[in-house]
Amino acid sequence: MSNTSIDTPVVPNGPKPKRMFDPSRIFIYAVLIITSLYFLLPLYVMLITSFKNLDEIRDGNIFVPGSHFSFDSWDRAWNHVCTGLYCNGISPGFWNSVKITVPSVIVSIAVASVSGYSLANWPFRFAELFFTVLIVGSFIPYQVMLYPLVLLTKNLGIFSTLYAVILIHTIFGLPILTLLFRNYFSSLPPELFKAARVDGAGFWRIFGQVMVPMSVPIFTVAVILQVTGIWNDYLFGVVFAGLKNYPMTVQLNNIFTSTMGVKEYNVEMAATLLTGLVPLAIYFFSGKYFVRGIAAGAVKG
Amino acid sequence: MSDFALKQAARPRGNPSTKQGLIAAFAVLSAVALYFDFPFFLSGVVGTMIGVLLTTIISLILDVPFRSSRDKTIFAIAAAIVVGVGLFGSQFMEPMVLNYVFKIGALALMFALLAGIAWNWPFRNLMSKVASLPMMLIVLLGFIGSTVWTIAFSLTDARMFPVWNYVGFNQYKRLMGTERWMVSLENMVIYAIFFVSISFILGFLLAVFMDQKIRAEGVFRTIYLYPFALSFIVTGHVWAWIMNPAYGLEHAIRSWGWTTFNFDWLTNIHYSIYAVVIAGLWQGTGLVMALMLAGLRGIDDEVWKAAKIDGISKWRTYLQIVLPMMRPVLITTLVIVASGAVRVFDIVLALTQGGPGISSTVPSMYVLEKVFNGNLAGGLAAATVMLAMTSVVLVPWVYVEFVRGKQIR
Numbered sequence: 001m002s003n004t005s006i007d008t009p010v011v012p013n014g015p016k017p018k019r020m021f022d023p024s025r026i027f028i029y030a031v032l033i034i035t036s037l038y039f040l041l042p043l044y045v046m047l048i049t050s051f052k053n054l055d056e057i058r059d060g061n062i063f064v065p066g067s068h069f070s071f072d073s074w075d076r077a078w079n080h081v082c083t084g085l086y087c088n089g090i091s092p093g094f095w096n097s098v099k100i101t102v103p104s105v106i107v108s109i110a111v112a113s114v115s116g117y118s119l120a121n122w123p124f125r126f127a128e129l130f131f132t133v134l135i136v137g138s139f140i141p142y143q144v145m146l147y148p149l150v151l152l153t154k155n156l157g158i159f160s161t162l163y164a165v166i167l168i169h170t171i172f173g174l175p176i177l178t179l180l181f182r183n184y185f186s187s188l189p190p191e192l193f194k195a196a197r198v199d200g201a202g203f204w205r206i207f208g209q210v211m212v213p214m215s216v217p218i219f220t221v222a223v224i225l226q227v228t229g230i231w232n233d234y235l236f237g238v239v240f241a242g243l244k245n246y247p248m249t250v251q252l253n254n255i256f257t258s259t260m261g262v263k264e265y266n267v268e269m270a271a272t273l274l275t276g277l278v279p280l281a282i283y284f285f286s287g288k289y290f291v292r293g294i295a296a297g298a299v300k301g
Numbered sequence: 302m303s304d305f306a307l308k309q310a311a312r313p314r315g316n317p318s319t320k321q322g323l324i325a326a327f328a329v330l331s332a333v334a335l336y337f338d339f340p341f342f343l344s345g346v347v348g349t350m351i352g353v354l355l356t357t358i359i360s361l362i363l364d365v366p367f368r369s370s371r372d373k374t375i376f377a378i379a380a381a382i383v384v385g386v387g388l389f390g391s392q393f394m395e396p397m398v399l400n401y402v403f404k405i406g407a408l409a410l411m412f413a414l415l416a417g418i419a420w421n422w423p424f425r426n427l428m429s430k431v432a433s434l435p436m437m438l439i440v441l442l443g444f445i446g447s448t449v450w451t452i453a454f455s456l457t458d459a460r461m462f463p464v465w466n467y468v469g470f471n472q473y474k475r476l477m478g479t480e481r482w483m484v485s486l487e488n489m490v491i492y493a494i495f496f497v498s499i500s501f502i503l504g505f506l507l508a509v510f511m512d513q514k515i516r517a518e519g520v521f522r523t524i525y526l527y528p529f530a531l532s533f534i535v536t537g538h539v540w541a542w543i544m545n546p547a548y549g550l551e552h553a554i555r556s557w558g559w560t561t562f563n564f565d566w567l568t569n570i571h572y573s574i575y576a577v578v579i580a581g582l583w584q585g586t587g588l589v590m591a592l593m594l595a596g597l598r599g600i601d602d603e604v605w606k607a608a609k610i611d612g613i614s615k616w617r618t619y620l621q622i623v624l625p626m627m628r629p630v631l632i633t634t635l636v637i638v639a640s641g642a643v644r645v646f647d648i649v650l651a652l653t654q655g656g657p658g659i660s661s662t663v664p665s666m667y668v669l670e671k672v673f674n675g676n677l678a679g680g681l682a683a684a685t686v687m688l689a690m691t692s693v694v695l696v697p698w699v700y701v702e703f704v705r706g707k708q709i710r
Binding site: 025028029031032035036038039040041042043045046049057058061062063064111112114115117118119122123124127130132133134136137139140141142143144145146147148149151152155156157170171174178202203204228231232233234235249252253256257265268269272275276279280282283284287290291294295 | 395398401426428429430432433435436437439440442443444445446447448450451463506507510511513515519521522523524525526527528529530531532533534535536538539540541542543545548549550552553556557583587588591592595636637640643644646647650651654664665668669672677680681683684685687688691695699703
């Protein structure tokens with residue numbers, strides 16, 4: 001827009017500068033700030049509730065912070081709160097989620113990146129058809145496919161194990177990830193691929209030495225997408241993982257449903273916040289990539 | 302790749318017709334034996350394995366459908382793996398798994414040979430197909446197979462176990478007479494209508510405001526979008542706490558002086574589903590805003606300039622020019638958001654557990670409950686109805702996107 005350099009004559013350029021307190025600007029900012037407050041409110045309530053003690057919660061106001069500040073409820077949530085049968089906090093759930101997320105992310109991205117590469121650079125007959133079915137299939141409600149997949153994993157002898165969850169996350173992560181990789185590989189200049197072909201590189205060599213090194217951004221997007229998606233999953237964890245491997249979301253829900261006696265709202269909120277912490281951290285540190293990931297499915301090109 | 306010389310070079314040498322016929326006959330025979338568990342001369346895995354082994358060895362000796370020595374090597378390795386699984390699989394696999402793995406592997410081998418003879422295509426671009434094998438299996442078994450299975454078994458009277466006993470549309474008739482199901486269906490429709498319309502209006506307005514070259518756009522976007530990074534379970538529990546009838550919003554506002562203030566949606570059977578809408582909007586509006594904003598930014602600047610020259614006001618430009626131009630983005634967003642509304646599940650579970658009573662149950666909860674608690678076919682029928690609801694938005698979209706000559710770009 002403003003490419004004024006030394007030798008151009010100084011003339012008014014661009015639109016007339018707006019006044020600071022233009023009423024329409026004030027209205028815009030007011031709307032944006034008020035909606036921001038609505039979006040921030042639950043995070044604020046979670047935080048202050050987790051630092052209160054139970055008396056303050058009973059007597060006080062949900063929107064007013066407590067008078068003292070303690071991490072007791074965080075400690076209870078992490079180490080001592082009852083999640084169903086056991087009372088050793090939500091930390092086992094955290095580690096289960098890690099055990100589920102890490103291999104699922106690796107396997108699903110490996111499968112999807114290779115499939116996307118095949119579709120983009122080495123299309124074969126019916127490839128587009130498979131891809132179309134895959135994309136359309138990603139909109140089918142999970143409940144439709146859930147029971148047959150339970151049967152399948154039972155027949156494979158992996159039901160109620162980590163392998164089953166990993167398989168299921170790979171299946172349901174495939175559509176969006178394949179779309180992501182296929183679009184990205186198609187957008188790379190075809191000359192690179194052709195040059196590598198002429199130099200005698202084959203399928204895997206081009207993938208490993210030409211495509212992957214150029215695709216760090218899209219792999220980052222895929223990792224973020226999958227880590228948050230798998231971390232936040234509840235349904236597949238509760239159905240396929242088995243009692244021993246319940247992920248954090250399932251254990252969090254169990255805290256709420258299995259409380260006996262006094263409800264410890266502060267501990268519950270601390271556990272909720274802990275469960276949301278991993279995706280939140282990822283989101284705040286990688287906002288741009290996160291937005292790119294969620295936009296990938298909807299905005300083409 | 303596709304030139305004639307390559308094809309010619311790849312043609313099988315020698316007298317093709319008799320060799321091809323021989324291998325095709327063997328392949329068909331072993332595939333048929335495999336498929337029907339028909340005893341060759343021995344039954345089960347051993348018998349079919351001998352068939353596969355014979356066919357493979359003959360085709361390798363005669364060098365028939367292969368285009369290059371590399372294809373031959375790959376095929377030989379694949380055959381060795383399948384035969385190896387047949388021979389030693391019982392050492393480290395359960396019989397059931399062995400049966401599946403061996404059958405799929407052997408059938409794939411035979412299919413490759415037959416298709417190689419018939420059209421010569423399995424061995425063209427072979428590595429790409431090998432690499433896409435997991436994707437193809439997931440599409441065939443995971444997506445198509447599971448969906449067809451569910452639809453098929455919803456026509457039976459299976460209870461605990463999937464036993465094939467065809468009863469036609471009985472399960473659907475019973476479903477329509479079940480109050481719990483009708484309530485959950487109604488809830489889903491209410492949720493979908495309110496969630497989709499409000500998130501669209503709010504998302505579009507926010508996107509337009511964000512598009513006014515404002516300061517700190519990144520900060521606002523981060524704030525609007527962060528709930529989308531949180532799980533439905535977390536969202537549900539936070540809002541359950543805020544809307545808690547004893548200590549939440551109602552209590553807070555009453556303590557500030559408005560003593561007649563009433564907000565008991567969580568415990569009110571008439572409003573509990575609207576409580577879910579509030580929590581859902583908090584989580585999902587940011588997504589709609591982000592997609593719409595991306596759509597707005599995709600509009601050519603020339604459009605704006607032209608509208609300005611013609612003296613059209615900003616708001617009319619947005620509503621009458623930009624919005625219609627954003628139709629692709631709007632449709633895709635609608636499909637994403639609406640199909641999400643059909644499968645709404647975790648957020649209800651965390652927020653209301655379907656209660657009070659059954660006032661906020663949704664179809665996905667109904668399906669899970671029936672499928673795992675002894676009314677399998679009923680649950681599957683309910684799942685099929687969910688599929689039909691999704692198709693209402695999905696089928697027109699598929700038609701526009703894929704059938705009318707366009708592809709996903």
